[in-house]
Amino acid sequence: MISSIAELISDRIGTMPAGERRAAQTLIANYPLTGLKTVAEFSAAAGVSSPTILRFVARLGFQNYPEFQSALQDELAAQLQSPASRTLNPASPVGGGAVSPMLEATLQNMRETFRHLSDKQLADIATRLAERRGKTFLIGGRFTDPLARYMAAHLAIIQPDVYHLAGQESIWRDRLIDMGKRDVLVIFDIRRYQESLVRFAEKAHQRGVQIVLFTDQWLSPIARFARHVIAGRTAVPSAWDSSAALFVVAETLIGAVTRQLEAAGAKRIRDLESLR
Amino acid sequence: MISSIAELISDRIGTMPAGERRAAQTLIANYPLTGLKTVAEFSAAAGVSSPTILRFVARLGFQNYPEFQSALQDELAAQLQSPASRTLNPASPVGGGAVSPMLEATLQNMRETFRHLSDKQLADIATRLAERRGKTFLIGGRFTDPLARYMAAHLAIIQPDVYHLAGQESIWRDRLIDMGKRDVLVIFDIRRYQESLVRFAEKAHQRGVQIVLFTDQWLSPIARFARHVIAGRTAVPSAWDSSAALFVVAETLIGAVTRQLEAAGAKRIRDLESLR
DNA sequence: CAAAATACGTAACATACGATACAGCGCTCC
DNA sequence: GGAGCGCTGTATCGTATGTTACGTATTTTG
CATH class of the missing domain: 3.40.50.10490 (Glucose-6-phosphate isomerase like protein; domain 1)
Structure with a gap:
């Protein structure tokens, strides 16, 4: 089951032509913000032309660009409001030292990195x-x-x-x-x-x-x-x-x-x- | 010091006229997503007219609506990248792939390593x-x-x-x-x-x-x-x-x-x- | 209570945005 | 090595968007 657009992309990125793949990579790289910008900005960030972006979102199954953006926004809304997002590691093990934040951030980076990597x-x-x-x-x-x-x-x-x-x-x-x-x-x-x-x-x-x-x-x-x-x-x-x-x-x-x-x-x- | 737009709003919401206040409340209610939509959608959600939305963002100090949206996006980008606020999707999708075990083991190794390291x-x-x-x-x-x-x-x-x-x-x-x-x-x-x-x-x-x-x-x-x-x-x-x-x-x-x-x-x- | 000032919405406008048609190019496959 | 297909970018078009002007409503003040 595919729940998020990011998964959808990772799923289909293999079947995409080069230009659209660059669009996909750019979007995944700092997901989902690039997708909320205009087509022109998106295309500039990915280094491709506007139509390639539109073909990209069409390939994902969206009728048009605004529909794609709405989907991203809905996803983001769910994510921001979900209570789960506030409940991660309650317990930095005290210490007061500057070490734990470093480790926590690193672990988080790894999870994030692999989350964008199918x-x-x-x-x-x-x-x-x-x-x-x-x-x-x-x-x-x-x-x-x-x-x-x-x-x-x-x-x-x-x-x-x-x-x-x-x-x-x-x-x-x-x-x-x-x-x-x-x-x-x-x-x-x-x-x-x-x-x-x-x-x-x-x-x-x-x-x-x-x-x-x-x-x-x-x-x-x-x-x-x-x-x-x-x-x-x-x-x-x-x-x-x-x-x-x-x-x-x-x-x-x-x-x-x-x-x-x-x-x-x-x-x-x-x-x-x-x-x- | 005011760092986020949300703070800026709650700071000035007292001095705003009724219509703009409704805009402010609507935006805060599910921040910052409403601000990323179009003026028309924003105004509909707040139950006011488009110009009211524009006067609202102008009062916040933005020259125009796109500038306001860019600021929101930048803020969101910073938030998404910071380890603190970000969550991960529930329980790695358990793909039969050989990747997750590798990552999980690595993360576990790090926790263990630091646990034995004061x-x-x-x-x-x-x-x-x-x-x-x-x-x-x-x-x-x-x-x-x-x-x-x-x-x-x-x-x-x-x-x-x-x-x-x-x-x-x-x-x-x-x-x-x-x-x-x-x-x-x-x-x-x-x-x-x-x-x-x-x-x-x-x-x-x-x-x-x-x-x-x-x-x-x-x-x-x-x-x-x-x-x-x-x-x-x-x-x-x-x-x-x-x-x-x-x-x-x-x-x-x-x-x-x-x-x-x-x-x-x-x-x-x-x-x-x-x-x- | 009257008058003025401020706030708000309707409507018209110009910009820039997304969409599409088309041509050039590279690639694959015979 | 040649023919066909598919991908990509340029240029153009229609439209939705943000913006502004103006008239009406509402509140404030003397």
Whole structure:
């Protein structure tokens, strides 16, 4: 049973054309606010044209845009008024310390992040990472590069041809020569988005590379070029943004890819197990 | 200080004429949804005419109706993103998918990890990291080194002399010469514990270096030499162990150190802010 | 109680919004 | 490699929306 529009979208996002999928991703990224704005603003936020937005809402089963907005508003009204919304964790365990809020916010971020992320989406991404015929490249920004390294460290064990792109921009820019449409590029990029990464992503996209983007809820501009976008919540009561939600998504994906390869009976996995 | 539009309204509702007051009451009644609808719908809901609605928003200080709506949307956006007010849909939809168990286990790991970790412990470690008189070194194992990098990337910004030890063992072994009792060494080590790290930790300990250890619940042998031990839960339904709990602890510490340095009015922090 | 000022609604207007037709483009499949 | 299909953006149109002017009603004040 599909109760919310968000679920409806996650359900059908797989069958949507590229433009409408970008609309869907943008809407999910900060749901449901983008859908309450005008078509023009929505389209600008998603980087597509107005008709694409209208086709998007039509595909969801709405007769017209106002009807779509009304549905979103009704949903929001129910959510805001539901008593459940006020009853979460009553008991921050005292402490008075500044720790609990941090943990609570982080846990909340993870729930939120996964709420906007359907099992199917994750499975699709895992499949792309597992069944890719070419190579896998991973790269991240100033603070997120460790996440790229973490993921690369795991994937490189269960798959051949997994490369983390490190060091100077000039170094990985030259690696573009090796990339083609059979390859996958995993990019981590949260605010403040790095110009160099955007440029790199664009060029990779032009070469037909499939891009999987890990970003925050405000979506890196790289989302324009990405085949798959994962928007993680990053807000915590701290001077820094939190990458913890993205970290967990990464771990989940690592697990899913491993499982798929195991299920496929990949020779490499068997060889690995015999080595241990 | 008036932060929300709702406060602004209740502040001025006393000075409003009857019609506008009805508009105000209607809006407050199911705030802020009525304000996101059209003027015609708003006026119908309040039982007044359109111009009355417009005069109402004008009295609140808005130039026109769209500006008023934008303000409401911004406020709603902030509210939806803040962890406090947000709820999650009842009980994860229990898809047969393999995702929910992974997330649930991870969340549980974090709660458990923090349950065994008092605020005081964390504060002590943060103090050691913030007030250390010497240098800070960070290093990790095969899968945890990215966590060391992540922490180093942040600490290096707010403190001088923060070094991540990378590359071959022979390289960081030589750095031992630089280490003394005023220095702090942060080590990440989970199963299977790496011999090289244990040796390194021992030698550092002999030189009087203060060791902060991030490990799993079974405790790396390094715990023998460590001044502070953080034991994170790592078990998840996956072929791999999860470092997510340790990651969150690391983020928490980063935040705590930052706060302490700010509170101490560290010159570097002020300089940083002036740079931004 | 009278007169003035303020508040409110009706009606007309202009803008900008959503909707649609159409053409160009890339992609897939034979 | 070519033909067909489907997706996407541009341009145009009708309309619903916010806005304003003005006349009437209501309250306030001397």
